[in-house]
Amino acid sequence: MAETTQRKREVFATKNEFSVAMAKYTAHLSAKFCKEKGIFTVVLSGGGLIDWLCKLLESPYKDSVEWSKWHVFWVDERVCSHEDPDSNYKLAMDGFISKVGIPKENIYAIDKQCAADGDAERCATLYEECLRNLVKEKILPLSPNGQYPQFDLQLQGMGPDGHMASLFPKRPQINETDKWVTHITDSPKPPPRRITMTLPVINSSLYNLMAVCDDNTDQCARSIAGIFKNNNLDLPAAHLTAQVETMWYLDKAAASLL
Numbered sequence: 276m277a278e279t280t281q282r283k284r285e286v287f288a289t290k291n292e293f294s295v296a297m298a299k300y301t302a303h304l305s306a307k308f309c310k311e312k313g314i315f316t317v318v319l320s321g322g323g324l325i326d327w328l329c330k331l332l333e334s335p336y337k338d339s340v341e342w343s344k345w346h347v348f349w350v351d352e353r354v355c356s357h358e359d360p361d362s363n364y365k366l367a368m369d370g371f372i373s374k375v376g377i378p379k380e381n382i383y384a385i386d387k388q389c390a391a392d393g394d395a396e397r398c399a400t401l402y403e404e405c406l407r408n409l410v411k412e413k414i415l416p417l418s419p420n421g422q423y424p425q426f427d428l429q430l431q432g433m434g435p436d437g438h439m440a441s442l443f444p445k446r447p448q449i450n451e452t453d454k455w456v457t458h459i460t461d462s463p464k465p466p467p468r469r470i471t472m473t474l475p476v477i478n479s480s481l482y483n484l485m486a487v488c489d490d491n492t493d494q495c496a497r498s499i500a501g502i503f504k505n506n507n508l509d510l511p512a513a514h515l516t517a518q519v520e521t522m523w524y525l526d527k528a529a530a531s532l533l
């Protein structure tokens with residue numbers, strides 16, 4: 276697969292500037308893709324990301340973004356009921372999606388029943404099937420090599436151990452290239468049962484925005500230094516690329532060892 280883009284990074288002095296930049300980046304791409312093709316496909320993760328998107332819920336974005344043209348996906352999801360506080364779907368619904376006008380049918384959550392039953396493998400299979408159907412319906416194009424779905428923008432966070440999505444260090448999921456979506460039942464970050472898009476799918480996105488704020492324990496800062504200074508490929512997030520742009524937004528603490 277084409278590894279096409281260099282890592283770019285921007286560092287922000289305050290959380291406010293960080294969130295404003297996230298909103299600007301997302302709104303700009305939303306306008307671009309809605310104009311060019313009439314829809315915008317966006318992939319979310321869990322973690323702090325949803326909080327950092329808060330500026331999109333304010334003027335001028337809340338009223339100017341063409342929410343009705345958004346199609347929303349999850350790069351990874353915890354295998355639990357949609358009502359469980361652990362659910363990334365619930366996190367995004369409560370904190371973001373329910374506050375804007377994205378049509379229900381454009382929100383592609385993990386299968387409700389299967390997730391409630393805790394069947395991670397089946398949840399991954401069903402999510403991949405959902406993506407394959409959207410390719411057939413021409414909502415998602417395939418990547419230039421014809422192997423993976425291509426999203427417009429993925430918005431993600433990195434864990435202190437350098438994981439992204441539910442691709443964790445020293446776990447086999449990072450090497451999966453046949454599947455579009457895989458599962459893990461022993462995630463080092465709780466809860467243990469999760470599904471995740473695979474690395475080639477993540478890297479087939481046109482734009483990838485990785486947002487990292489350190490909680491001042493220095494763990495994220497160490498992983499960021501490992502990625503930017505040493506290209507330490509033991510850290511899953513070091514593998515992140517994109518077809519057009521790979522952008523890292525860091526707060527001061529996350530960038531403190533660069």
Ligand SMILES: O=C(O)[C@H](O)[C@@H](O)[C@H](O)[C@H](O)COP(=O)(O)O
Pocket residue numbers: 320321322323324351352353363431432433434435438439440441464
């Ligand atoms: O389901 C999850 O746990 C997330 O999708 C996960 O991949 C997250 O994005 C990172 O762990 C960063 O999380 P924080 O922003 O909370 O550090």
